Amino acid sequence: MRFNELRICITLILVATFLQTGFSQNQKTADSLIAVYETNVSNQNNLSLIFKIINESLNANTKLKFSNLLLEKAPKDSLKLQYSGYLQKANAFSEKADFPEALECYFSSLKYAEQTKNDAFIGAALIGIADTYSIVENPFNAQKYYLEGIEKLKYTNDSIKLGYALYNLGDQYLKTGNSNDALSYTKEAGHIFEKLNDVRALAYVDGNLGRVYAEKEKDELALEKINSAIVTLEKFEDYSPISEFLAYMADIYAKKGNIKKALTYAYKSLNLAQKYQLDDQLSQTYLKLSNLYEVQGNFKDSYINFKQHIAYRDSIANLENIQKMSALRTDYEVSKKEAEVNILQKEAEISQLKARRQKAAIYATAAIIFLISLLAWGLYRRYKFINKTKIIIENEKKRSDDLLKNILPEQTAEELKQHGKVKAQKIKHATVLFTDFVGFTRYSEHLPPQQLVESIDYYFSKFDEIIGRYQLEKIKTVGDAYMCASGLHNHSSNHTHNMLLAAMDIVDFVNQAKATNTQLASNFDIRVGVNTGPVVAGVVGTKKFAYDIWGDTVNVASRMESCSLPGKINISHNTYKIVKNEFDCEYRGKVEVKNRGIMKMYFVNSKNNITSNLSPDQTNNSLA
Known part of the structure; x- marks a missing residue:
């Protein structure tokens, strides 16, 4: 379970604090500064004014525009301004969910941060890279850059930045099934937030601790932590994580065999997601309801919720290869679910026939299910292989481009690539x-x-x-x-x-x-x-x-x-x-x-x- 909005928010908090100490984002202030910039020609080369506009603005497009202006007008050998421009540009792309562009800008900011030898700058860039890799589900790189960023932040004596980074690393380990490291880093973040008396952050920590305890089959302790998190986050009207925590409680009760109570929590999660238009959580909750109804034997409602899951999932997918295959995949998965439902319904009808036909019908049904599952597994493996191959090809292309730029000047390398x-x-x-x-x-x-x-x-x-x-x-x-x-x-x-x-x-x-x-x-x-x-x-x-x-x-x-x-x-x-x-x-x-x-x-x-x-x-x- 991933809190994308929280992850992006944490990154922006880190960045804003690293860059300056006197700013707090305020769109009205940003609008007034933009008016000053546009009405006076002499101000259009004022780098300090451009920098203030970027930091005050809440609009991603505005932030992107003025970050580009800062990079264009700042001296190329001014390391701090180049670092700041690329970092703010990365933040804007991240808010727009353009993660490949965000990642490229984070790496550019890291290059300048390393030249400044400032641990705070380097730590901010590394954590931004790690968060982006985590969002696009690249666990190996995410863990690598979290550990490097945390090591730098330890030397800044800034507890809140270090706490957020430790929390995100714990969440990353939980996604990859490493519950021991997830527990260790989440608890470490909790100790920091407790000293800071950050109630909201402690609620997130409790929620993730509940998920870890559930993975360790400590269900009672898991329910206690998740309930505590929900109570606190309701005071802040922070409904996205509440919806996810409610869905996780449904999982715990389903594992205990209490399907009725599991359905109750799943519908609570669904109602919050619908009310606050949480599309990602809607997709996951519909899938959970489909699975719960299937366990009950209610195949009609299971099928209806599964279709809703597919619709919402494909509406929020943002990777190019998934977009190209979404229509084919939706048709295939819905047809597979229809086939499974039809088979189970026929199985219920066959159970009412004479006893001598029942055994043969059950064997036939089991054989069909096995073949469909085998086919689904094969298609899934092929899908994973194609994605993995694409990533390898993209990485190798980037390595080749970097090597070419080491051999030739950048303009010459680009001309050689385009014209041969x-x-x-x-x-x-x-x-x-x-x-x-x-x-x-x-x-x-x-x-x-x-x-x-x-x-x-x-x-x-x-x-x-x-x-x-x-x-x-x-x-x-x-x-x-x-x-x-x-x-x-x-x-x-x-x-x-x-x-x-x-x-x-x-x-x-x-x-x-x-x-x-x-x-x-x-x-x-x-x-x-x-x-x-x-x-x-x-x-x-x-x-x-x-x-x-x-x-x-x-x-x-x-x-x-x-x-x-x-x-x-x-x-x-x-x-x-x-x-x-x-x-x-x-x-x-x-x-x-x-x-x-x-x-x-x-x-x-x-x-x-x-x-x-x-x-x-x-x-x-x-x-x-």
């Missing part, structure tokens, strides 16, 4: 960087292969992290040489500036590693060369394809590296003209370059400390 090939591009203004380890050949001759690879991986992994931070594009590595570029897809005016910042970070990291990391088998010095100018970019090959760039700019950047000195960043005159006001550059004079003649070169010593060079993330810290 990539057109070469001429970029008028790009910056290219080469690095090379000094004395690498000498080291490689004396080191075992494993240690050599570990040393190179140690450095290149950090280089990957640095260029990712500055939104640069890694091109390739050749031996101990590392090549990257900027301005290929993101044609911002400061891409050369970002490239030199990355180069300085690389040199600082190598120097620091040489001074402090004595565990490495080898410690290198590094040369760095940078040049700016036009390049041609494209994909070569058909099997092991690779993204690469060509042109005179690339050749000159390589020469800048080979003419550099250990621990130095050597740049060309083209690059110097762009960054001379932003960095402290030392003129080296004109240097003889192989196959190039005489060229002006400069060492980059440091970055000038001026206000205009603040990064977008620093500029927006006050807003975020």
Whole structure:
């Protein structure tokens, strides 16, 4: 039994609390803020106002619209704003029951949360992912992300968020039949809510404890807990869980053999579900009534309730593959139920015939029931297999897409997927960087292969992290040489500036590693060369394809590296003209370059400390 509305509500409570402390959702306030936003053009770039509108709004469509605006207008390197935008977008999709989109946005928010290293942010994203997986009935992933999220929330000292997460994990274990873990986590949540004096949450805990005790065949204790939950929730007029708890009491009395009392509780559940239009609970209660009437031998009412169950169940199904098969499945299941009812009715008529025909008729009926059950089981197994196969195919496709995006830039990967090939591009203004380890050949001759690879991986992994931070594009590595570029897809005016910042970070990291990391088998010095100018970019090959760039700019950047000195960043005159006001550059004079003649070169010593060079993330810290 799953409380979808409660699960979504808990997720939104967690998220709203994580993002800020001063807001409480109020649609009237949201409407007034929207009016301010729309009537004043200058406010349309006010990220603080957009953020307030999202948090005050109760309308999923409004929340989705302004979450997209926040993501569009916020700086890409402002981790907190990107995290907040994706998390609020996920909440909006979740309210709209578009769970695949919600899941994708939760994963995007988790990516930015992990970069902030904030346990509260990471915990909120993980619990959102877990709740979504639970709703779409993926128990393995749901349990995995609940446990990870709870581990993060334990370090936030926020009991209410931790309590809700523990409750949801207990409910998830109960759905998968693990009553021991369900009992443990539900009780742990109850201890937290008891300290907080949260009466409503304690009622949910009592209800789930009742379900757990029923699974453990402790029926009296189960009835006591469920009755306690119902009494409390009636005070809050929270009728959806009351309807489900009443249905569960019907199950308990049916197991005891008291069908009359079971029917009484089932109809109480049905009346509440009809009164408050709880379609999901209506479907389950009609099925329960069908089963109870069948046990009584009242096949007519059993058949009527079963048809109602099928109608409501298919009206609320929201998975694409179920929607496509709903008509066929409804016809099949109704016809199967008709066949079963007809067989049972004929069995009752045959029982009135002569005794010598009764035995043969019963055997014939049993054989027909067995064949129908066998057919139903086979169809059910096939249905499960098709669904499982679809999920595997979707997961493998996502893995393939992710792998492609790791090999190629995202825009290039999308073009390759859509057209099967990539057109070469001429970029008028790009910056290219080469690095090379000094004395690498000498080291490689004396080191075992494993240690050599570990040393190179140690450095290149950090280089990957640095260029990712500055939104640069890694091109390739050749031996101990590392090549990257900027301005290929993101044609911002400061891409050369970002490239030199990355180069300085690389040199600082190598120097620091040489001074402090004595565990490495080898410690290198590094040369760095940078040049700016036009390049041609494209994909070569058909099997092991690779993204690469060509042109005179690339050749000159390589020469800048080979003419550099250990621990130095050597740049060309083209690059110097762009960054001379932003960095402290030392003129080296004109240097003889192989196959190039005489060229002006400069060492980059440091970055000038001026206000205009603040990064977008620093500029927006006050807003975020």
